[in-house]
Amino acid sequence: MTEQTLTILTWLIPAGPLLAFFLIILFTNRSRTLSWLLAWAGVFTALIIGWIVALGTLAIDAHHLEEHPTVVQSAIPWLPIGDFFEGTWLEIGIAVDPFTSVMLIMVTFTIAMIFIYSVGYHNWGSPLGKTLGVPNHLQEEPLLSRFFAFMSLFAGGMLLLVVAGDLLLLFIGWEIMGFCSYSLIGFWYARDYHLGPEDIPHISPRKAGIKAFLTTRIADVVMLLGIVFFYSVFGTLNFVEAFSAESLAHAAATVGAVTLGVIALLIFAGTVGKSAQWPLHVWLPDAMEGPTPVSAVIHAAAMVSAGVYLIIRIFPLIAVGMGPQGTPAVGIIIGGIGAFTALMAATIAVAQNDVKGVLAYSTISQLGFMVAAVGAGAYVAAAFHLITHGFFKALLFLASGSVIHGMEHGAHEVHDHHTDPQDMRFMGGLRKKMPVTFWTFLIGGLALSGFPLISAGFWSKDEIFAEAWSHWTHESDFLSLTVFVMLAVAAFLTAFYTMRQISLTFLGKPRTPLAEHAHESNGFMTIPLILLAVFAVGAGWFGISEGFPVLGGALNYNYFHHIVGATVFETLHELQGLHLVDYAIETLPFAVTPIGTSIFVALGGLFLGWWIYGRKPLKEGQTDPLVQPLGSLYTFLNNKWYWDELYQLLFIRPTVYISETVVNEYVDKGIIDGTLHLIARSVYRLGFYAKRFEEKVISDGVDWLKDLFLAIAKEFRYLQTGRVQEYVLISTLIATALIAVILLLNYGWLAQLF
């Protein structure tokens, strides 16, 4: 595989789904079948090309990769700034390194699986649904074309983000996904809920879409500031150029490592939004309003992963920011937010009754794991967990969708359309009714819990624990210890609520007629489950640490660690030499504590979950055994720590108030227009006085003058007697006088007078 071929192929990866989007929107909109076929074509093309590029990259020798991690790099000048030759046109382009490759493998595969699944999920082949904008249960989705169009656009956006070689293209993919997320969460735009007090609360899908978009937009605008700050300091947005050791050293010397840390934090804000970390986590649970494939792709495999992908991408910047010359605040903020989110979300998941709700909070929690790992400087661990999580979380979501479908089948058969098919309290015994779903869900659940050895989650979580522990023991990094402890507790809870979920859903006997009449989903849905399960089990084996007893020794090569670590190996090593970062990529020595902890929390949590929920599965009408003992704590957890209500009070209502009342009424209409109207009124008043002046002074003055002249004229009238002779007399007298004057003048007598 020549570099040139790889380059061209990489450019083509996002092209398939993007092209599919346009074709569906413009041409095949009317035909649902053609639309999903086109979507499949787009995604499978991306899958094939993506895997070719990825495997082509990963096949390169590890040492070679360490020196030249970026295998593909290509950029085109995009935005003109200044002179073409001397100026700095903003470029946009792609870059592929080992980390990109593993992302490509995971993303393309999971998205493809989800696309396959979606055709079955939306009941293609069944009678066509009639109502637009609401779920037409068990009938073919009438807006299927639109669904696949947005999904394709989303896939295109995600792939753009993954192959992006600079922050600009990454941001473009980022935002496109945000838009698709909004559109797909709100896919059932006309749906309204009419819920009772006992029901699980739901907001309408359209509100959920807006919530998602706006919450992440807060993060995005801060991230945008981070990006332009980045551009200002580095003069480029290109990853390879900016993150070379020389470039980072120069930047640290120019603006200081603390400033670099600030830039990293600003960009991290984007992750807080996109990966639903506290405090911007509130959109993700409500995003479950979207169809389940949407939840799977956007909120498990792809979009939320993009946030973690971002901070892993800018890891060198973060490392310098929290390094010796930077400030520990960077690590504390990132690690702290991650660990807190992981723990908080895990506690909430324990008390959720919606099958997708548990998974939503589980996602938030797992993302917290990854973010905390980055904060503790564990590059490889974070990347590893990102990849494995993508597989098993997508699996879990798709399986949950299958469960819901089964429940809906049951609902249809018993004609009960009021019971919430997503509420786990109404499930039970689905193990017998939906075996494939059960086994794949179990595998996914075990992976999520970190079940030792056979699940991918185990290896990746273990890696996080190992790195955190190593930083604590070797550098006495207190943050790492805190992260370790919090994540351990969160992992315990993870296993616990997962087992709770499995027990409530699948074990025991059906608690309602819906569950009683559920049956397995069609092939479109079950085959992707099986395929994903394979990865959920096997993906972790690529990252078995060398120090691991028996297996590690046997393989003696932590593939993931070396290959993905190669992405930043050289850079971090050099920066470590320059005393700009604390940790570089190194092989971790074996330590008992992290391994022991992982195994203990995983098995312990699973056991406790089974003990409470699985041993004597819930019966019909029986309340959750945790409600009583936990009391108000349960209510607190069930209501998600009341963050939504707090935000409503602190932010949403004031904003609406400021918009509708303060700005519109008081400022614009009141002050500004008020001033204008005041000016206008005073001008009118001025005109009124001018008119009065005109009437009184000018008109009347002229009238008085006229009267004066008339009076004078009246006097002169008496001269006119009407008698001719008197006229002649007067004229004669005047003539005589004139003649006399002229004569006298001529003779000079009067001349002396004049």
Added chain:
Amino acid sequence: MIPLSWYLFVAAALFCIGLYGVFARRNAIAILMAVELMLNAVNINLVAFWRYMTPERPVGMAWAVFVLTVAAAEAAVGLALIISVYRNRDSVVADELDLMKN
């Protein structure tokens, strides 16, 4: 020849008589006659000056004829006016004809 001034004296005397007539006579027709007298006095003046100053040129003669014509026309118009007034007012006494008063 007799001196020019004798003619001028005669003309002046006639003019004064005519002027007196305009002032003093009550009858409008008599006033008209006095005006004629004044005009003819002017004529005498004109002819005298002509005969004694520039006899070779026809200027004075033409002028005098002109005046004569105008006098005749004016007399005609004046008489027409008086007759019209008489028909309205039944009087030709100048003092009583004050229709243009004020």
Added chain:
Amino acid sequence: MEFVQDNILNLVIFFPLLASFVLMLLPGDAKNTVRRLALVFSLVPLLLVIFMWLNYDRFDAGMQFEYRHEWLPLLGSSFHVGVDGISLTMLLLTTILTPLAILASFGIEERVNIYMALFLLMETAMLGLFASLDLMIFFIFWEFGLIPMYFLIKIWGGKDRDYASFKFIVYTMAGSLGLLLAIQLIGLSTGTFDIIQLMDTWVNLPAGGVLPNTSLSVDTVKTLAFWAFFVAFAIKIPIWPFHTWLPDAHTQAPTAGSMILAGVLLKLGAYGFLRLVIPLFPEHAYLTAGILATLGMLSVVLGGYAAFGQWDFKRLVAYSSVNHMGFVVLGLAVFAFVYGRADQFVDPKVTNDAITAANGAVFQMFNHGLSAAGMFFLVGVIYERTHTRDLKLYGGIWSVLQVYGGILIFTSMASLGLPGLNGFVSEFLVVAGSWDIFTVQLALSMLGLFLTGAYILKAIGQTLHGPIKEEWRGLPHMTIREHLVIWPLMILMLTLGIWPQWVLVYINDTVTRILA
């Protein structure tokens, strides 16, 4: 052909004038003829401008397609027109939007010939202003453009059209008063009204001295003239707090009137800043750049808040114009800051930032013209069907008008600045250029950018989403004519979002040369 090539700019400017006379002479009841003829006439300047665009020489440093004719030699004013990258972009925008606006007006029934004639008159005024290189001519076209708009709002407008049209014309004219006075002072004292000459003569007047031909001090006059110019153009853009005429005027104007008002007329103000205020008063521009940036930020933020609080769709879109033009102002502020001290800054990074920001500002002018026109048109489409603009009364329309919904979402996303569409490129450029120089104002503007998302989604959500309301069940689909109006805009929005270079290079060349 020779004649056309020598006089192309004159043809572009005055053809619509002649066309409007022809239309006024046509009988009032031959409506279809008038409409079609108006459309055909409006396409002529477009073709001419495209010709100019293709023949524009990127490496020519001065004005191109110049024409100059002595007019009032005693005053120093001549009919001088010419274009550079920035003006040509604006000419293109105007000539694209006018035919679309006319096409959008085919639903007007009263006095069609006068209506179309007024549009073409306005086109002459706008084109003339962008091309003018003489202050008197500039002012004439400036004022000339107000009258047709006044009548358009007054006669064919909405319920409160009297108030809105009056406010519009008096407010703008009040600003122009100072402008006229300042122009006269400039012309009288330097002996010329020619902009090119003035950029040399006026700018280089000795600072402490006396203004020639007068007994006034240069500094006082320059300051007064600067503020007169500033206020006149600030009202037009509009910059907060001079913006309150805009919501009323936009809301009450007929659809096509709003398209042109938001699409082009607002840009006249920004163009005035670029062409006149900053180049003629560099020191003042530099000193007040911070104020301009703050006002721009306030426009973005308060415009966003105001838009979010609206329940009238058209008024919401009107405030979105304030919000978007705020970014233009921010870019202009950066330009002002650097241009004013161009000789003193050696740091190429800052010059680069100014180029970036100015590119962004001009490009945002172009982009906003397209997306605002599109949005107003779409509001008009739904209004014609539902006869209301109240967002609370809308709902579920996507179930009835699927294509319209898609188009509305597309155009809204362009307005919102979604990457992949044109709005993002210009906003990004402005943000990238402003960071170093006006960090605080930029950071605060992000609140406005967030609110942009909020109000756009509010508009879409209220209109399209939700269960379908019975009264909207039978709404007719978009007609071919309506598609013909919006598709060119959408295609432009998409292509400019993916490949903005074909416009940006022209802008960039000119801006780089100005700042070099």
